[in-house]
Amino acid sequence: MRLLVWIVTALSLLAQTPAFEVASIKPNQSGSRESTLPGVRNGRLFAENVTLKWILMAAYGMSASRVIGPEWLDADRYDLSGKSPEGVPDTEAKPMLQALLRDRFKLEAHSEQREMPVYELLVAKGGVKMPIYPAKDPPEVAHAPGAQMIMWTGAKMDGLASSLANVAGGPVIDKTGLTTRYNVNLVYAPLMPRPDGMQVDAPDLFTAMHDQLGLRLQSARAKVEVIVVDRMERKPTEN
Numbered sequence: 001m002r003l004l005v006w007i008v009t010a011l012s013l014l015a016q017t018p019a020f021e022v023a024s025i026k027p028n029q030s031g032s033r034e035s036t037l038p039g040v041r042n043g044r045l046f047a048e049n050v051t052l053k054w055i056l057m058a059a060y061g062m063s064a065s066r067v068i069g070p071e072w073l074d075a076d077r078y079d080l081s082g083k084s085p086e087g088v089p090d091t092e093a094k095p096m097l098q099a100l101l102r103d104r105f106k107l108e109a110h111s112e113q114r115e116m117p118v119y120e121l122l123v124a125k126g127g128v129k130m131p132i133y134p135a136k137d138p139p140e141v142a143h144a145p146g147a148q149m150i151m152w153t154g155a156k157m158d159g160l161a162s163s164l165a166n167v168a169g170g171p172v173i174d175k176t177g178l179t180t181r182y183n184v185n186l187v188y189a190p191l192m193p194r195p196d197g198m199q200v201d202a203p204d205l206f207t208a209m210h211d212q213l214g215l216r217l218q219s220a221r222a223k224v225e226v227i228v229v230d231r232m233e234r235k236p237t238e239n
Contacts (some may be wrong), residue, residue: 018092019099019126020045023082025219025236038080040093045082052076052105053230059097060227063165063172066118069229076234104236109229118171121161123178129214130182143187147202152184160184167191167205168217171224176215186212 011177028049038047038058047055053073057064084096101107133154143149150163156179161172169191188201188208202208209215 013124014097017099018085018088019103020096021085023100023104024080024239025100025104026239028077028079034170035077038093038097039091041097042083042152043088043090044085045047045080045084045093045096047080048077049077049079052078053099055080055097056227056229057166058107059094059101060111061094061162062211062225062227063162063170065165066224066226067169067229068114069232071073072234073229073232078236097232101232106231107108107229108231108235111225111227113223114226115221115223116171116226118173118220118222119164119168120173120214120220121157121164122218123176124210124214126215127214128182130184133181133183135183144202145202146190146198146200148190149188150184150186154181155184156181159223164217171222172217173220173222173224184213 023045030049031116032049034048035050035054038044038045038050039056040046047058049105053064053069054074055078056069060067066216082096083102084090084092087151088096098107116206148167150160150167152163154159157174157176159173165172167188186208187202188205189202191205203211206217209217
């Protein structure tokens with residue numbers, strides 16, 4: 001009886017999961033270094049020159065180190081486009097992307113807890129330097145050529161931690177204890193040297209966070225949720 005209830009519940013949840021009405025996945029062989037990460041805005045899905053790893057990251061809200069799967073997830077690149085059903089909010093992007101991956105790439109995956117190196121996001125000595133949202137006069141940020149930026153109006157610290165995870169190269173756990181929203185204006189040099197050899201006149205990520213935001217990253221180890229790819233086709237089914 002319990003098994004029957006579980007099956008009925010699972011089928012009911014699957015039936016309630018929205019899916020893109022129209023979706024296209026095409027290989028991108030441009031060789032470009034420019035990409036547009038997957039996202040849904042005003043009911044439209046768009047991504048350009050992205051790997052399957054990046055699509056999985058967007059579908060499950062995970063940083064790169066928290067998506068475990070075959071090496072070829074970082075190899076092939078794709079362009080995505082799609083349309084949400086009428087009335088489905090953009091906040092439903094994750095389950096719709098998961099459904100798209102199951103349908104077109106035959107994805108089977110599960111979540112589990114794994115211990116790994118992480119960064120803890122902490123308030124630096126001297127305190128927070130970010131303006132509290134809404135700020136009357138947001139500070140101007142000089143964008144050095146080649147520098148990377150994080151600009152966020154009304155950011156929460158857990159959201160900032162998630163954004164920093166992909167930059168820092170590992171999970172970032174919010175340990176600031178801050179509940180206020182802030183305006184984040186962060187300018188920093190890329191962690192990896194630019195392929196063109198250009199020297200970027202900007203501080204590294206850790207220095208920039210301390211000097212511009214009043215925050216710091218501290219190395220630690222912790223158990224975090226990861227997504228493990230059990231099965232996935234390398235090539236999608238036809239559009």
